[in-house]
Amino acid sequence: MKHWIKPLVGIVPTVIAQMLTTVGIVLCLLLFGLNTVSVDAHAEAQKPTVLGARVAGDDARTRIVLDMDRQVTPAISGLRNPYRLIIDLPEMVFKVPEDAGESGRGLVSDWRFGLFAVGKSRIVLDLTGPVSVDKTFFLPAIDDQPARLVVDLVSTSAEEFSAFVEASRPNRSTADKKTDTKSDRLATGSDSDKPLIVLDPGHGGIDTGATGVAGTLEKAIVLDFAKLLKEKLEESGLYNVHMTREEDTFIPLAKRVQIGHDLEADLFISIHADSVRRGQKYARGATVYTLSDKASDQLAEDLAETENMSDIIAGVELQDEPTEVTDILLDLARRETRSFSVYFARTLVSELKSAVRLINNPHRSAGFRVLKAHDVPSVLVELGYLSNEHDEKLLISAEWRERMAGAMSEAIHGFFRPRLARQQATPSQ
Numbered sequence: 001m002k003h004w005i006k007p008l009v010g011i012v013p014t015v016i017a018q019m020l021t022t023v024g025i026v027l028c029l030l031l032f033g034l035n036t037v038s039v040d041a042h043a044e045a046q047k048p049t050v051l052g053a054r055v056a057g058d059d060a061r062t063r064i065v066l067d068m069d070r071q072v073t074p075a076i077s078g079l080r081n082p083y084r085l086i087i088d089l090p091e092m093v094f095k096v097p098e099d100a101g102e103s104g105r106g107l108v109s110d111w112r113f114g115l116f117a118v119g120k121s122r123i124v125l126d127l128t129g130p131v132s133v134d135k136t137f138f139l140p141a142i143d144d145q146p147a148r149l150v151v152d153l154v155s156t157s158a159e160e161f162s163a164f165v166e167a168s169r170p171n172r173s174t175a176d177k178k179t180d181t182k183s184d185r186l187a188t189g190s191d192s193d194k195p196l197i198v199l200d201p202g203h204g205g206i207d208t209g210a211t212g213v214a215g216t217l218e219k220a221i222v223l224d225f226a227k228l229l230k231e232k233l234e235e236s237g238l239y240n241v242h243m244t245r246e247e248d249t250f251i252p253l254a255k256r257v258q259i260g261h262d263l264e265a266d267l268f269i270s271i272h273a274d275s276v277r278r279g280q281k282y283a284r285g286a287t288v289y290t291l292s293d294k295a296s297d298q299l300a301e302d303l304a305e306t307e308n309m310s311d312i313i314a315g316v317e318l319q320d321e322p323t324e325v326t327d328i329l330l331d332l333a334r335r336e337t338r339s340f341s342v343y344f345a346r347t348l349v350s351e352l353k354s355a356v357r358l359i360n361n362p363h364r365s366a367g368f369r370v371l372k373a374h375d376v377p378s379v380l381v382e383l384g385y386l387s388n389e390h391d392e393k394l395l396i397s398a399e400w401r402e403r404m405a406g407a408m409s410e411a412i413h414g415f416f417r418p419r420l421a422r423q424q425a426t427p428s429q
Contacts, residue, residue: 047091047092047093048068048069048072048089048092049068049069049094050066050067050068050094050096050113051068051069051095051146052065052067052095052096052146053066053067053096053100053101053113055104055105055106055108057105057106058106059128059155060155061134061152061153061154061155062105062107062108062152062153062154063152063153064087064125064150064151066123066148066149068147069146070147071147072089072090072149074087074088074136075089076133076151077168077169078131078164078165078168078169079315080161082126082127083127083128083129083131083161084125084126084312085108085124085133085153086122086124086125087122087124087151088121088122089120089121089123090119091118091119091121092121101113104125104126106128107127107129107131107153107155109127111126112124112313113206114206114250115205116205116206116250117250118249121206122206122315124206124313124315127153129155130156130158130162131154131156132154132155132160132161133151134152134153134154135150135151135152136149136151136152137150193240194238194239194240195238195239195266195416195420196239196240196241196242196263196266197242197266197268198244198259198260198265198268199226199242199243199269199271200259200260200270200271200370201222201225201226201244201245201271202218202270202272202310202370203218203219203272204219204245204247204250205248205250206250206313206315207219207310207314209222210274210275211386212275212386212387212389212392213386214389214392216392216395216396218274219248221273222271222272222273223245223247223248224401225383226271227246228402228405229271229405229408230243232405232409236413238416238420239416242259242263252314252316253311254311254369256270256370257369257370257373260373260376260378261373261375261376264376266376266377266416267344267377267412267415268371268373268376268377269379269381270371270379270380271380271383272380272383273384273385273391274303274307274382274385274387276299276302276385276388283299283359283387284357284384284385284388284391285360285384286356286359286381286383286404287359287363288345288348288349288352288362288364288381288382289303289304289345289363289364289380289381289382290341290364290365290371290378290380291338291341291366291367291372291378292365292366294367295364295365295366295367296364296365297364299364300366303366304366304367307369307380308368308369333374333375334374334375337373337376337377340377341379342363344415347411347414348381348408350411351407351410352404352408355403355406355407356400357394381408383395383404
């Protein structure tokens with residue numbers, strides 16, 4: 001009995017070739033990955049490094065010491081209301097304990113550090129009162145001692161500190177406050193272009209935002225989520241989407257508002273994941289906030305107060321804001337904008353109900369500065385509360401974020417559906 005066996009000639013070489021190709025691809029990927037890590041490590045090594053930091057002294061004289069791997073030139077300035085000292089540096093790597101700065105000494109109550117903008121790091125020291133910079137000098141590295149930047153502060157009068165503030169920040173400029181109103185395209189839907197949505201991941205850079213029970217940083221969570229939501233919206237092909245920040249950088253609150261205004265955005269969504277104070281650590285679930293002159297409740301008031309501190313935390317000079325509206329057209333635009341904001345907030349809450357857990361009374365309001373664009377419908381979305389361990393676990397869950405982003409996308413579709421329908425009908429008329 002003959003056993004017919006298919007010849008293996010030609011098959012073995014093919015299998016070997018496929019195996020070699022696969023091995024080659026894997027090796028290339030490994031080499032690419034190693035090369036990327038090497039490039040990142042090299043780039044990190046090129047940046048100056050802060051190896052240590054400490055504050056010493058008393059209420060009369062206080063010294064700040066930064067241990068560094070090389071000499072850099074700092075720019076030191078002051079800010080009032082509250083009293084702060086700002087040390088601007090080139091972009092640094094901070095190899096200091098994460099809790100460094102949580103408590104100060106002498107004339108410094110506490111301090112923080114981090115990336116302020118691309119190519120620029122910042123140290124912000126909260127002061128117990130007005131100070132004068134007595135001396136600033138750099139000690140070169142000697143033997144096993146690192147190089148050191150030393151700043152000596154002494155107590156002074158409010159008048160002298162004010163003079164220091166003026167002298168140390170001569171190039172600051174107050175942006176012209178624009179009072180022009182946007183067109184009525186929100187009301188008529190006459191603009192045939194795609195709706196433009198601005199996503200605003202809160203905090204960033206030196207302003208880390210809230211820290212979760214397990215150490216999750218708000219600035220990282222909201223940036224990752226905003227990128228996911230942007231991807232979903234762009235996949236639909238219906239919108240143009242812009243983000244106020246796409247990296248771990250700090251953006252002042254006024255600049256965030258201005259971005260939405262300058263782009264003539266049709267919708268502005270600020271994304272956060274805060275911590276709750278005053279014994280409300282059990283608060284959890286998503287919340288949607290709109291702007292109001294009076295907070296809807298204590299939680300909303302506390303969160304608005306926290307969010308509005310962002311500029312102070314990062315050492316930004318606060319600009320005076322108009323307390324009342326004198327232009328009737330501007331007033332009308334603002335009222336219309338708030339109506340659209342409330343409408344979207346209700347649409348969003350309705351969509352989120354079937355997808356994620358919501359806090360009790362999920363639509364709330366308070367005086368959030370980031371929502372104050374007079375011509376852009378704006379909401380602030382708390383994805384959850386990092387002060388709650390259950391919310392924190394959800395916020396870092398890919399499955400939960402996918403569900404949340406999907407629900408938000410559907411709410412945005414619902415908000416713009418009448419306008420999109422009109423735009424599609426126009427060519428056939």
